[in-house]
Amino acid sequence: MSKKPQTVRGMNDILPEVAASWQYLEKEVETVIEAYGYRQVRLPLLEHTEVFRRSIGEVTDIVEKEMYTFDDDGDSLTLRPEATASMVRAGITHGLFHNQKQKLWTVGPMFRRERPQAGRYRQFHQFDVEAMGYDGPDVDAELIVMSARLWARLGIDRIRLEINSLGVPESRVAYRDALVEYFNGVKNQLDEDSIRRLDTNPLRILDSKNPDMQDVVAGAPVMMDYLDEASAEHFEGLRALLDVAGVEYEINPRLVRGLDYYSRTVFEWVTDALGAQNAVCAGGRYDGLIEKLGGRPTPAIGWAMGVERFVALYEACGGKIPEVRPDVYLVAVGEGTLERAFALAEELRADLDGVRVETNLGGGSFKSQMKRADKSAATYALILGEQELSEGRIGLKPLRGNDEQESIALGDLASVLKQKLSGQGSQQE
């Protein structure tokens, strides 16, 4: 055990069984996202540290203590802790926002140096969807509806939507001041964390889970009362569209996000199925970010979904992953059969596109080859022995039913298989 190398803390190997779940679910997500006209981009994992400092915010936990940052010959580089900043940077770099709107998505690993826990890892994975150049609220609603469609499609029901509006920066500043004033007035009732946040991020005090704090929090001023008129109208527009789409939501006036760049619409899909890691998919509008990073003023909104949490939630909701198994397993025993079987397998793969043909590798007795065929869960075993070879035929044995083994002329094999496999589908439960 001691000699076995270990993964770096908080980093996971995704082994075949789990990877199969990921593959299946990632494909589902892509199908939904692309149905809304979003196009995929693939971005570097490394950015100049400055990109994240300026977008996420200097005083956020992510920037202050969770980033993997290193010096690269005088350049400070950072493994991306989230995708939005990189997406915006890429758009600016390539002029994607010059009189253009963009609907983009990406998926991949993110890195945050947090203390690991189930559903929280130092390398984790996110789907990220961003719409730039749209000032909403129709696009706000569409992005939320898109995620709702995904849950519905996959039978994910232990999830609910919370929305809020943070207003424009000016109204947010006014609100923040009011909040600080209120909390300072009741400072003797605040817990240690909240007193600390008073200086750093007073909005987060609203998020406190400390039961002793609930009364204090309940009496705090509410963001909605500080919203500027345009933001309030925007929010009403979003609500109306969500109603039209039949998406249920809850207005959570205490919903704030941990990244500084958000403005107006923020939302979070939360679940009770994953313990403390209850946010599965969350996002919001960031109308000031593109300009802040050096682009033209461009409104934008997006969301990110944690793949690990998404997969866990799917399973918690009873979701199943379709098994992928071979269609045929080719057994070859006896003089000269290996060579013929090897060539035959290639012929089948060429003639029957997409059919999964597994050949027995490494020899073995007839019995052990048949055992492997059974264990592979293939639909059929193809049996090529000396007798079959001399007759130009091959045995086709169903492994998943009581049907008799058939003898097929080698020349007819491809067409017979094609018929049999299309008749019952190449995938079963």
Added chain:
RNA sequence: GUGAAUGUAGCUUAAUGGCAAAGCCCCAGACCGUGAAUCUGGUAGAUAUCGGUUCGAGUCCGAUUGUUCACCCCA
């Protein structure tokens, strides 16, 4: 980052401080050219790591490390 629990074969789990076990998995055979059932046999652990207490430590103590739970944070 704070507090707590936990770590024994690939997996699941045994072992009053006294010889480290079992089931599953895997391999082979019983069975001749036919898988699954049954039976027989076989492979495999420096009990996470380092140190301490003890005649003797998987078991007790300390540190380290991984994982997990809550906080924190967030996807």
